[in-house]
Amino acid sequence: MKKLFIIFILLFITSCSYIEDIKKDITGEVIYEKIPIDNGNISVYFCPRDNCEEKLINLVENSEKIHCAVFELNLKNLTQKLKDKNAIIVVDDDNYDEFNYSNLYKDNREALMHNKFCIFDDRIISTGSFNPTVNGNTKNNNNLVIVESETLAKNYEDEFQSFMRNEFGRDATVENPKVILNNEILIENYFCPDDNCEQHVYDVINKSKQRIYFMAFSFTSDKLGDLIIEKSNEVEVKGIFENFQSSTEYSELNKMKNLNVITDENPAFMHHKVFVVDDVVVLGSYNPTSSGNSKNDENILMIYDEETANKFIEEFDYIWNL
DSSP states (O other): OHHHHHHHHHHHHHHHHHHHHHHHHHHSSOOOOOOOEEOOOEEEEEETTTOHHHHHHHHHHTOSOEEEEESOOOOHHHHHHHHHTTOEEEEEGGGGGGOOOTTEEEEOSSSOBOOEEEEETTTEEEEESOOSSHHHHHTSBEEEEEEEOHHHHHHHHHHHHHHHTTOOSSOOOOSOOEEEETTTEEEEEEEETTTOHHHHHHHHHHTOSSEEEEEESSOOOHHHHHHHHHHTTTSEEEEEEOTTGGGSTTOTHHHHTTSSEEEOOOSSOBOOEEEEETTEEEEESOOSSHHHHHTSBEEEEEEEOHHHHHHHHHHHHHHHTO
Protein backbone atom coordinates (compact mmCIF):
# COMPACT_ATOMS: atom_id res chain seq x y z
CA MET A 1 0.00 0.00 0.00
CA LYS A 2 2.84 2.39 0.88
CA LYS A 3 4.52 1.67 -2.47
CA LEU A 4 1.30 2.44 -4.37
CA PHE A 5 0.94 5.71 -2.48
CA ILE A 6 4.49 6.76 -3.42
CA ILE A 7 3.84 5.90 -7.08
CA PHE A 8 0.66 7.99 -7.01
CA ILE A 9 2.51 10.97 -5.55
CA LEU A 10 5.26 10.71 -8.16
CA LEU A 11 2.70 10.57 -10.97
CA PHE A 12 0.90 13.59 -9.54
CA ILE A 13 4.12 15.60 -9.30
CA THR A 14 5.13 14.60 -12.81
CA SER A 15 1.74 15.66 -14.16
CA CYS A 16 1.86 19.05 -12.42
CA SER A 17 5.45 19.80 -13.49
CA TYR A 18 4.58 18.83 -17.06
CA ILE A 19 1.93 21.53 -17.18
CA GLU A 20 4.43 24.03 -15.79
CA ASP A 21 7.00 22.97 -18.40
CA ILE A 22 4.46 23.53 -21.17
CA LYS A 23 3.71 26.98 -19.85
CA LYS A 24 7.41 27.79 -19.64
CA ASP A 25 8.04 26.55 -23.17
CA ILE A 26 5.20 28.67 -24.56
CA THR A 27 5.56 31.93 -22.67
CA GLY A 28 9.13 31.87 -21.39
CA GLU A 29 8.03 31.86 -17.79
CA VAL A 30 6.48 29.41 -15.37
CA ILE A 31 3.00 30.39 -14.24
CA TYR A 32 1.54 28.29 -11.45
CA GLU A 33 -2.09 27.73 -12.24
CA LYS A 34 -4.55 24.91 -12.33
CA ILE A 35 -5.15 23.87 -15.94
CA PRO A 36 -7.58 21.01 -16.70
CA ILE A 37 -6.21 18.04 -18.65
CA ASP A 38 -8.41 16.32 -21.24
CA ASN A 39 -7.85 13.49 -23.68
CA GLY A 40 -9.10 13.85 -27.24
CA ASN A 41 -8.32 14.58 -30.86
CA ILE A 42 -8.16 17.73 -32.96
CA SER A 43 -9.51 17.44 -36.51
CA VAL A 44 -8.99 20.24 -39.03
CA TYR A 45 -10.88 20.64 -42.30
CA PHE A 46 -10.83 23.26 -45.03
CA CYS A 47 -13.84 24.04 -47.18
CA PRO A 48 -14.61 23.65 -49.97
CA ARG A 49 -11.90 21.03 -50.44
CA ASP A 50 -12.96 18.86 -47.48
CA ASN A 51 -16.79 19.08 -47.66
CA CYS A 52 -17.37 20.57 -44.21
CA GLU A 53 -21.09 19.80 -44.30
CA GLU A 54 -20.33 16.08 -44.46
CA LYS A 55 -18.10 16.32 -41.39
CA LEU A 56 -20.85 18.01 -39.38
CA ILE A 57 -23.49 15.54 -40.56
CA ASN A 58 -21.30 12.67 -39.32
CA LEU A 59 -21.12 14.32 -35.91
CA VAL A 60 -24.85 14.97 -35.81
CA GLU A 61 -25.70 11.38 -36.76
CA ASN A 62 -23.48 10.04 -33.97
CA SER A 63 -24.69 12.40 -31.23
CA GLU A 64 -27.78 12.59 -29.05
CA LYS A 65 -27.51 16.07 -27.51
CA ILE A 66 -26.67 18.88 -29.93
CA HIS A 67 -26.57 22.62 -29.30
CA CYS A 68 -25.49 25.01 -32.07
CA ALA A 69 -24.96 28.77 -32.23
CA VAL A 70 -24.51 29.72 -35.88
CA PHE A 71 -24.75 33.04 -37.66
CA GLU A 72 -26.65 31.44 -40.52
CA LEU A 73 -27.67 27.99 -41.69
CA ASN A 74 -29.13 26.96 -45.05
CA LEU A 75 -27.62 23.56 -45.90
CA LYS A 76 -30.75 21.48 -46.37
CA ASN A 77 -29.32 18.05 -45.53
CA LEU A 78 -27.55 19.30 -42.41
CA THR A 79 -30.58 21.29 -41.29
CA GLN A 80 -32.83 18.25 -41.62
CA LYS A 81 -30.37 16.08 -39.68
CA LEU A 82 -30.31 18.66 -36.89
CA LYS A 83 -34.11 18.73 -36.78
CA ASP A 84 -34.26 14.93 -36.71
CA LYS A 85 -32.03 14.95 -33.62
CA ASN A 86 -34.06 17.75 -31.95
CA ALA A 87 -30.99 19.96 -31.84
CA ILE A 88 -31.38 23.36 -30.20
CA ILE A 89 -30.15 26.12 -32.50
CA VAL A 90 -29.45 29.82 -31.99
CA VAL A 91 -29.06 32.06 -35.05
CA ASP A 92 -28.70 35.76 -35.70
CA ASP A 93 -32.05 37.45 -36.25
CA ASP A 94 -31.09 38.40 -39.83
CA ASN A 95 -31.33 34.71 -40.68
CA TYR A 96 -34.21 33.65 -38.43
CA ASP A 97 -37.04 33.86 -40.94
CA GLU A 98 -35.60 31.13 -43.15
CA PHE A 99 -36.56 28.45 -40.62
CA ASN A 100 -39.70 26.68 -39.49
CA TYR A 101 -38.44 24.91 -36.41
CA SER A 102 -39.64 24.92 -32.80
CA ASN A 103 -36.15 24.57 -31.27
CA LEU A 104 -34.85 27.72 -32.94
CA TYR A 105 -33.89 30.88 -31.03
CA LYS A 106 -32.54 34.22 -32.18
CA ASP A 107 -30.50 37.24 -31.16
CA ASN A 108 -32.59 40.38 -31.66
CA ARG A 109 -29.79 42.90 -31.20
CA GLU A 110 -28.37 45.22 -33.83
CA ALA A 111 -24.99 43.60 -33.19
CA LEU A 112 -24.39 40.10 -34.54
CA MET A 113 -24.51 36.65 -33.01
CA HIS A 114 -21.64 35.74 -35.29
CA ASN A 115 -20.57 32.38 -33.83
CA LYS A 116 -20.27 29.17 -35.84
CA PHE A 117 -20.04 26.55 -33.10
CA CYS A 118 -21.80 23.37 -31.99
CA ILE A 119 -21.53 21.20 -28.88
CA PHE A 120 -22.06 17.45 -29.23
CA ASP A 121 -22.94 15.28 -26.20
CA ASP A 122 -21.08 17.64 -23.83
CA ARG A 123 -17.71 16.33 -25.03
CA ILE A 124 -17.01 17.55 -28.58
CA ILE A 125 -17.07 21.05 -30.06
CA SER A 126 -16.91 22.32 -33.61
CA THR A 127 -15.90 25.87 -34.44
CA GLY A 128 -14.03 27.93 -37.01
CA SER A 129 -14.98 30.31 -39.81
CA PHE A 130 -17.40 27.91 -41.51
CA ASN A 131 -20.97 29.14 -41.76
CA PRO A 132 -23.06 26.04 -42.59
CA THR A 133 -24.41 27.50 -45.81
CA VAL A 134 -24.21 26.54 -49.47
CA ASN A 135 -21.63 29.24 -50.17
CA GLY A 136 -19.74 28.43 -46.98
CA ASN A 137 -19.46 24.79 -47.98
CA THR A 138 -18.92 25.00 -51.73
CA LYS A 139 -17.44 28.41 -52.61
CA ASN A 140 -15.84 30.30 -49.72
CA ASN A 141 -12.48 29.40 -48.21
CA ASN A 142 -13.25 28.32 -44.65
CA ASN A 143 -11.98 26.21 -41.79
CA LEU A 144 -13.83 23.79 -39.54
CA VAL A 145 -12.07 22.56 -36.40
CA ILE A 146 -13.44 19.73 -34.25
CA VAL A 147 -12.00 19.12 -30.77
CA GLU A 148 -12.79 16.39 -28.27
CA SER A 149 -12.59 18.08 -24.87
CA GLU A 150 -15.09 18.09 -22.01
CA THR A 151 -13.55 21.31 -20.71
CA LEU A 152 -14.03 23.15 -23.99
CA ALA A 153 -17.49 21.63 -24.36
CA LYS A 154 -18.45 23.08 -20.97
CA ASN A 155 -17.07 26.48 -21.93
CA TYR A 156 -19.12 26.52 -25.11
CA GLU A 157 -22.17 25.13 -23.35
CA ASP A 158 -21.97 27.90 -20.73
CA GLU A 159 -21.86 30.47 -23.53
CA PHE A 160 -24.76 28.74 -25.29
CA GLN A 161 -26.87 28.76 -22.12
CA SER A 162 -26.30 32.51 -21.79
CA PHE A 163 -27.89 32.86 -25.22
CA MET A 164 -30.83 30.76 -24.06
CA ARG A 165 -31.28 33.28 -21.22
CA ASN A 166 -31.23 36.04 -23.85
CA GLU A 167 -27.93 37.31 -22.45
CA PHE A 168 -26.32 38.24 -25.74
CA GLY A 169 -23.36 40.55 -25.72
CA ARG A 170 -21.50 40.89 -22.45
CA ASP A 171 -21.88 38.17 -19.81
CA ALA A 172 -19.52 36.19 -17.55
CA THR A 173 -15.96 35.55 -18.69
CA VAL A 174 -15.02 31.99 -19.61
CA GLU A 175 -14.57 29.72 -16.59
CA ASN A 176 -11.67 27.59 -17.88
CA PRO A 177 -9.81 29.61 -20.52
CA LYS A 178 -7.03 27.01 -20.77
CA VAL A 179 -6.94 23.25 -21.17
CA ILE A 180 -4.14 20.77 -21.82
CA LEU A 181 -5.06 18.17 -24.44
CA ASN A 182 -3.38 14.76 -24.22
CA ASN A 183 -0.76 16.09 -21.78
CA GLU A 184 0.95 18.09 -24.51
CA ILE A 185 -1.23 20.62 -26.38
CA LEU A 186 -2.27 23.84 -24.71
CA ILE A 187 -5.55 25.33 -25.97
CA GLU A 188 -6.86 28.73 -24.92
CA ASN A 189 -10.53 29.60 -25.40
CA TYR A 190 -12.21 33.00 -25.24
CA PHE A 191 -15.55 34.59 -26.12
CA CYS A 192 -15.99 38.15 -27.34
CA PRO A 193 -16.95 40.67 -26.22
CA ASP A 194 -16.67 39.19 -22.72
CA ASP A 195 -13.00 38.19 -22.82
CA ASN A 196 -11.45 40.94 -24.99
CA CYS A 197 -10.37 38.71 -27.88
CA GLU A 198 -8.30 41.46 -29.46
CA GLN A 199 -6.02 41.67 -26.43
CA HIS A 200 -5.46 37.90 -26.34
CA VAL A 201 -4.55 37.89 -30.03
CA TYR A 202 -2.26 40.88 -29.43
CA ASP A 203 -0.47 39.04 -26.62
CA VAL A 204 0.22 36.02 -28.82
CA ILE A 205 1.46 38.12 -31.76
CA ASN A 206 3.64 40.19 -29.46
CA LYS A 207 5.50 37.05 -28.33
CA SER A 208 6.25 35.87 -31.88
CA LYS A 209 9.84 34.81 -32.51
CA GLN A 210 9.75 33.44 -36.06
CA ARG A 211 6.62 34.09 -38.11
CA ILE A 212 3.23 35.75 -38.29
CA TYR A 213 0.96 34.47 -41.05
CA PHE A 214 -2.66 35.59 -41.29
CA MET A 215 -5.74 35.04 -43.43
CA ALA A 216 -8.32 37.74 -42.75
CA PHE A 217 -11.81 38.16 -44.15
CA SER A 218 -12.10 41.60 -42.52
CA PHE A 219 -9.13 43.25 -40.78
CA THR A 220 -9.56 46.80 -39.47
CA SER A 221 -7.97 46.57 -36.00
CA ASP A 222 -5.31 49.29 -35.80
CA LYS A 223 -4.00 47.74 -32.59
CA LEU A 224 -3.22 44.42 -34.26
CA GLY A 225 -2.22 45.94 -37.60
CA ASP A 226 0.29 48.31 -36.02
CA LEU A 227 1.78 45.49 -33.95
CA ILE A 228 2.23 43.26 -37.01
CA ILE A 229 3.98 46.10 -38.86
CA GLU A 230 6.26 46.61 -35.86
CA LYS A 231 7.00 42.89 -35.55
CA SER A 232 7.78 42.64 -39.28
CA ASN A 233 11.20 44.07 -38.43
CA GLU A 234 11.90 40.97 -36.31
CA VAL A 235 9.93 38.03 -37.77
CA GLU A 236 8.59 36.80 -41.12
CA VAL A 237 5.19 38.30 -41.94
CA LYS A 238 2.87 37.06 -44.68
CA GLY A 239 -0.81 37.88 -45.00
CA ILE A 240 -3.84 37.26 -47.19
CA PHE A 241 -6.69 39.77 -47.18
CA GLU A 242 -10.15 39.08 -48.57
CA ASN A 243 -10.25 41.18 -51.73
CA PHE A 244 -13.77 42.62 -51.36
CA GLN A 245 -13.47 43.59 -47.68
CA SER A 246 -10.02 45.09 -48.19
CA SER A 247 -11.33 47.74 -50.57
CA THR A 248 -12.59 49.86 -47.64
CA GLU A 249 -10.59 52.79 -46.32
CA TYR A 250 -10.48 51.18 -42.86
CA SER A 251 -8.71 48.00 -43.96
CA GLU A 252 -5.26 47.37 -42.49
CA LEU A 253 -4.17 46.47 -46.02
CA ASN A 254 -3.69 50.17 -46.69
CA LYS A 255 -0.94 50.32 -44.05
CA MET A 256 0.62 46.94 -44.88
CA LYS A 257 1.15 47.33 -48.63
CA ASN A 258 4.92 47.41 -48.13
CA LEU A 259 4.78 44.03 -46.36
CA ASN A 260 4.50 40.59 -47.93
CA VAL A 261 0.71 40.62 -48.23
CA ILE A 262 -1.78 39.93 -51.03
CA THR A 263 -5.52 39.97 -51.66
CA ASP A 264 -7.16 36.66 -52.47
CA GLU A 265 -8.25 35.49 -55.92
CA ASN A 266 -11.40 33.58 -54.91
CA PRO A 267 -14.36 35.10 -56.79
CA ALA A 268 -16.42 34.17 -53.73
CA PHE A 269 -15.01 34.93 -50.25
CA MET A 270 -11.76 34.09 -48.52
CA HIS A 271 -13.59 33.77 -45.23
CA HIS A 272 -10.83 32.64 -42.82
CA LYS A 273 -10.15 34.51 -39.58
CA VAL A 274 -6.78 32.94 -38.78
CA PHE A 275 -3.40 33.90 -37.37
CA VAL A 276 -0.52 31.44 -37.31
CA VAL A 277 2.06 32.83 -34.89
CA ASP A 278 5.12 30.56 -34.71
CA ASP A 279 3.35 27.24 -33.90
CA VAL A 280 0.23 28.81 -32.39
CA VAL A 281 -3.00 28.93 -34.41
CA VAL A 282 -5.66 31.52 -33.58
CA LEU A 283 -9.01 30.66 -35.14
CA GLY A 284 -12.74 30.99 -34.68
CA SER A 285 -15.48 33.41 -35.73
CA TYR A 286 -13.65 36.58 -34.61
CA ASN A 287 -12.71 39.05 -37.33
CA PRO A 288 -10.04 41.50 -36.12
CA THR A 289 -12.39 44.49 -36.17
CA SER A 290 -13.92 46.80 -33.59
CA SER A 291 -17.34 45.14 -33.87
CA GLY A 292 -15.76 41.69 -33.70
CA ASN A 293 -14.10 42.56 -30.43
CA SER A 294 -16.60 44.78 -28.63
CA LYS A 295 -20.10 44.19 -30.04
CA ASN A 296 -20.65 40.83 -31.73
CA ASP A 297 -20.85 37.48 -29.97
CA GLU A 298 -17.73 35.63 -31.15
CA ASN A 299 -15.39 32.85 -30.07
CA ILE A 300 -11.72 32.03 -30.56
CA LEU A 301 -9.40 29.11 -29.92
CA MET A 302 -5.64 29.40 -29.62
CA ILE A 303 -4.07 26.01 -30.31
CA TYR A 304 -0.39 25.62 -29.36
CA ASP A 305 0.51 22.74 -31.62
CA GLU A 306 3.01 22.40 -34.46
CA GLU A 307 0.95 19.80 -36.35
CA THR A 308 -2.15 22.00 -36.34
CA ALA A 309 -0.06 25.02 -37.32
CA ASN A 310 1.39 23.12 -40.29
CA LYS A 311 -2.09 22.26 -41.54
CA PHE A 312 -3.06 25.92 -41.54
CA ILE A 313 0.21 26.88 -43.23
CA GLU A 314 -0.62 24.36 -45.96
CA GLU A 315 -4.03 26.04 -46.41
CA PHE A 316 -2.33 29.44 -46.43
CA ASP A 317 0.05 28.31 -49.17
CA TYR A 318 -2.83 26.82 -51.15
CA ILE A 319 -4.75 30.13 -51.16
CA TRP A 320 -1.58 32.18 -51.70
CA ASN A 321 -0.81 30.23 -54.88
CA LEU A 322 -4.30 30.23 -56.39
